Amino acid sequence: QACEQSNAWIxxxxxxxxxMNVQxxxxxxxxxxxIHIQQIIKKITEEKK
Incomplete structure (x- = not known):
């Protein structure tokens, strides 16, 4: 499920x-x-508070 969500987001x-070229x-x-991972970490951190 995580891969499907990531592919949809990308x-x-x-x-x-x-x-674009490869680089x-x-x-x-x-x-x-x-950026996406930072947003997920922030969301999880805020939910724990």
Whole structure:
């Protein structure tokens, strides 16, 4: 289920990343996933309070 949710979230950016070279794609995916994970951690932390 986590993979399906991640793929759906990343799919929102498909039109943008289709035109990128490999280096830009890798950097963009790393950045997007980093931001996404930070948001998840923040949400979980706030729910525990």
């Amino acid at each position: 799919g929102d950016f498909q039109s943008s990343v289709n035109k 830009n794609f890798n950097w963009t995916m790393y950045s997007l996933l980093f």
